[in-house]
Amino acid sequence: MFDLHTHHERCGHARGTMRDYVESAITQGLHTIGLSDHSPFFGEAADHALPGVAMPKSTFAAYIAEAMALREEYWGRINVLVGVESDYFPEHAELYRNVYARYDLDYLIGSVHVLDGVDLFRKERWEQADHADLKAAREQYCNLVAQSAEAGMFDVLGHIDVIKAACPEIASIATPAVDRMLRAIADADTVIEVNTSGKTKDCGGWYPSGDILERARKYGVKLTFGSDAHDPERVGDEHENVRDELRRLGFREWYVFERRRRIRMPL
Ligand SMILES: [Zn+2]
Ligand SMILES: [Zn+2]
Structure with missing residues (x-):
């Protein structure tokens, strides 16, 4: 069992220290726990552009140092991987890439949380939207x-x-853009996560939805697992259910990372 997607109190909206997440992982019998807190907003002028969303820029080095110290301390008991869940802003991609190059990270998760400058988790953004708006946003x-x-x-x-999080209706809007995205991911040979935190939002369930997972299988997209825990108790949440479902869908392997190297694991 492993879990590559966890947060902790530095981001301002999660509970507990990184150690709490590592200890929870041990309690639950995981062999690998990935620490992957939200990246600071490196592209903003302010050190702490959005308290409650991500850590200050000035805290990033301390975050990595603490995670690496835990990697050493727990060696032999559990594999602690040092990662980041990075925002993806096309206009700042080079800046982010240069920051990460300075650190000996195990892996980077790239996530889109913002569309047209508005946080996707804000319910208000969807209140006035009609079907055409939702399709365009998707x-x-x-x-x-x-x-x-x-x-x-x-x-x-x-x-x-995750765009369905605060607007579950979006999940059922059909568009060829979903297949184009999956083909692009397969062509780039990038791994996607099965993330069980959808259950904590209005959409319920997992990211991505079952229909997308089926098509991901068809395109040969590779997978990993993440709980996206913002509470130590959610570490590893539904790992076994995800494994069963992926086997049922015909997947035979998934992946973890070490020093940016991809490691294949049988499902
Ligand atoms: Zn978060
Ligand atoms: Zn995220």
């Missing part, structure tokens, strides 16, 4: 995720249909 989101794969800077793409 397509725009898929295109951004495809672009994040093509940027070639991430090992994993986070929650690739």
Whole structure:
């Protein structure tokens, strides 16, 4: 069992220290726990552009140092991987890439959380939207995720249909953009995560939805697992259910990372 997607109190909206997440992983019998807090907003002038969303820029080095110290301390008991869940802003991609190059990270998750400058988790953004607006937003989101794969800077793409989080209706809007996105991800040979935190939002369930997972299988997209825990108790949440479902869908392997190297694991 492993879990590559966890947060902790530095981001301002998660509970507990990194050690709490590592200890929870041990309690639950995981062999690998990935620490992957939200990246600071490196492209903003302010040190702490959005308290409650991500850590200050000035805290990033301390975050990595603490995670690496835990990697050493727990060696032999559990594999602690040092990662980041990075925002993907096309206009700042080079800046982010240069920051990450300074650190000996195990992996990077690339996630899109913002569309047209507005946080996707804000319910208000969807209140006035009609069907055409939702379809356009879904397509725009898929295109951004495809672009994040093509940027070639991430090992994993986070929650690739999280746009449904505060607007569950979006999940059922059909568009060829979803298949285009999956083909782009397969061509870029980037891994996507099955993320079980959808259950904590209005959409329920996992990211991505079952229909997307089926098509991902068809295109040969590779997978990993992440709980996206913002509470130590959610570490590893539904790992076994995800494994069963992926086997049922015909997947035979998934992946973890070490020093940016992809490691295949049987499902
Ligand atoms: Zn978060
Ligand atoms: Zn995320």
